Amino acid sequence: MLKAFLTERRSWIIMFFLQQVFLLFIAYVDSSIPFTPILYIVYLSFLIWIVFVFVRFNKETKFYKSLEKWENNLDVKKIDEAETPFESMIEKSITGQTEQLKQQAVLHSLALENEKDELMAWIHEVKTPLTAMHLIIERMEDQTVKNQLDYEWLRIHLLLDRQLHQKRMTFIENDLSLEVLELKPLIFKEVRDLQTWCIQKRIGFDIQLKAAAVLSDAKWLAFIIRQLLTNAVKYSKASDILIRSYVQDERVHLEVQDFGRGIDPKDIPRVFDKGFTSTREHHNKAATGMGLYLAKKAAKPLAMQIKVNSSLGASTTFTLTFPKRNEFEQVISV
Template identity: 65%
Template sequence: MIKNFLIERRSWILLFIIQQLVIILVAYLDNAIPFKPILYIVFLSMIIFILFLVVRYHKETKFYKSLEEWENNLDLTSIIEPERPFEKIIEKSMTDQTERLKRLASENQLVLEMEKDELLAWIHEVKTPLTAMHLIIERIDDKPLKSQLTYEWLRIHLLLDQQLHHKRISFIENDLFIETINLKELIFKELKTLQSWCIRKGIGFDIQLEVTEVLSDAKWLAFIIRQLLSNSIKYSEAGDINIKSFEENDRAKLEIQDFGRGIDPKDLPRIFDKGFTSTTNHADNASTGMGLYLTKKAAEPLHIHIEVRSKIDAGTTFTLSFPKKNDFVNIAGM
């Protein structure tokens, strides 16, 4: 212990000794300095230094000695079974914990699956009376009342549709069927669904379709276009919404342009985030922040790239870039 103590501190012990030898050498060489008094001072310094080392040794080694005694008296065999090494206990504990977490995750996944199936079944059940309600509304002769009821029916229909696709989007890869789609038929079908809303707001459409066919999944592409059209109608006043398709860089593109309130530049990077509405229109309770989020999520497995251009009080333009046939090589159903 003493040896280790001195070895650990050898650098500053040597420094002290060299310092004392230098003082003696200077006093010996310089006749102006009395040699014997210097020698006496060095002697006293050495005595004090040695006493200091002794005191520090006892103080610093006392704690380490207690640790050694405690370590020597520690009987690990009383804690660990003789036939089961400590490593095996740790390994068994980790295995048990992993199995427990896996079992818990499986149970939670099963519960979520059941809740999803129940919600989807409920949505389908609600659609039945909703369809009957729409047929009843169609027979109403009072036009103002009919228009108002149709508008409220459409709001419920769009919210249910959004919720339905929200629950399905986690399994979208299992639900895709890529085929050639007639873009004109799909767009006009969606516009017919939104007709009552457009009439109520005095919104028309300027449609120019140079490209009439695209490769995609009909159901999910209809959902994407429905969300973009709903978004344009919601934030537009009376006027036209431009819809046009064209080919650029060997890719079919669909552009939906409105002239509504537009999007603040600082909000543009976040409009596809889940739950994001707006930083400038906090009083807008009509927005759920889910439409564009689901649009982006649905577009990714379809290899549809969405571009957005917008200017405050001037409108917003969404552009869909459709993939080539080769982009669907890894998608089942092609």
């Protein structure tokens, strides 16, 4: 800040120095003017100038220091009050722009909220004909066509479900309802919903639940498990998917292990990134890279952790770690 202060006033400083040099030059050239008293006056002027600069630096930079520390969070109250006309001009300009930005932020927030509400309403409306379509498919006699339509219906259903939860994600903390949940019926329901897809790919499930119950939110836990299962089915071929739960270090762990193509080691740190699919294979154009990202994002408010371990060309294991019971106090207090 001192460097900026001196740089801003360099013309005034140069002018002061030139005046002192000019006085010494006149005293040196004109023999009628005693040089020593003039030198003494210049010396005193320098001392007074140094004190003056120090005082003005502390006084004039107070406002600008507060600007430098300002977090640009549209809260102008944290900026020190202006004391000079130029500072008042800056403060007035910042306050005006801040108020304008606040108004625009409110308008954008309302627009986004309306768009979100409209999209969620549209999703719920689409679910009605989608349910009717599923009932029609169930009554079809041609098994081959029925299985194909069932698979395409499931894809649409999963995409709509993911979109719905993605929009709800912004207020997930207000949507939580913690209760003791039995894992078996929850997992079996998700497996049954994927039955058509699994039959088509000749995939089975090996379910081993040593830990039977957890404390969590039913809706969001089902969504997380759904994303892990659909990811496992997507990258598996004619093999069983292992689902097991166990207790370790007073925490319940739920693992979903598939024996598909695995994940490249360089991709593992990025599997939960938004929009990331794979650097090995790009033929699967249906992949959006959103499922695992949303699962990770939904797990955070529930104080759960999702980790992945994979062996390329052999298997991939996603582990969902539930918190200890007393750790939910932090979740409830959010």
